[in-house]
Amino acid sequence: MTFHLLPQKHVRPSESLLGIGAVVLKSLNDRPKYLDEVWSDVQKTEAIKIRLHGSVSLDTIVLAIDFLYIVGAVKLNKRGQLEHASN
Template sequence: MILPQKHVSISESMYGFGAELAALINHEIEIDELWKKYKDSNIPYKHNFDMFILALDYLFIIGAINVDDRGCIILASE
């Protein structure tokens, strides 16, 4: 689900997932490394790769992350 609703928790929504991904980005990271870091994490609700990409798109659109010349993801605050 994209938005949290009455029967959809925030961790199951794209917004909550985006926040969880942003918390995992503590340095410049490649997308496959971030995917592996997410899959190995103890985040309770596991999303598929499509939702992973949507959450990264959302973070990029709101200006929370940037992509450098090599394609690595960085937090906008860095």
């Protein structure tokens, strides 16, 4: 499956890095998490399961996290966990 940076007319938000990034940010709402915890949370998300007919690969999660880091939405704390940049 091909992923795009932004959703388009024929690309669902769940198939874009921006859409998956939103799920990643939601996963980080309660506390900072390690990459494997975020990946597990995203795979459990019903919206992702339904729209993608399966799960999201680790490569795609890493790309979404890279995108979020570049735009300043997430950061790494001293323990190497991901957290919202506003924290």
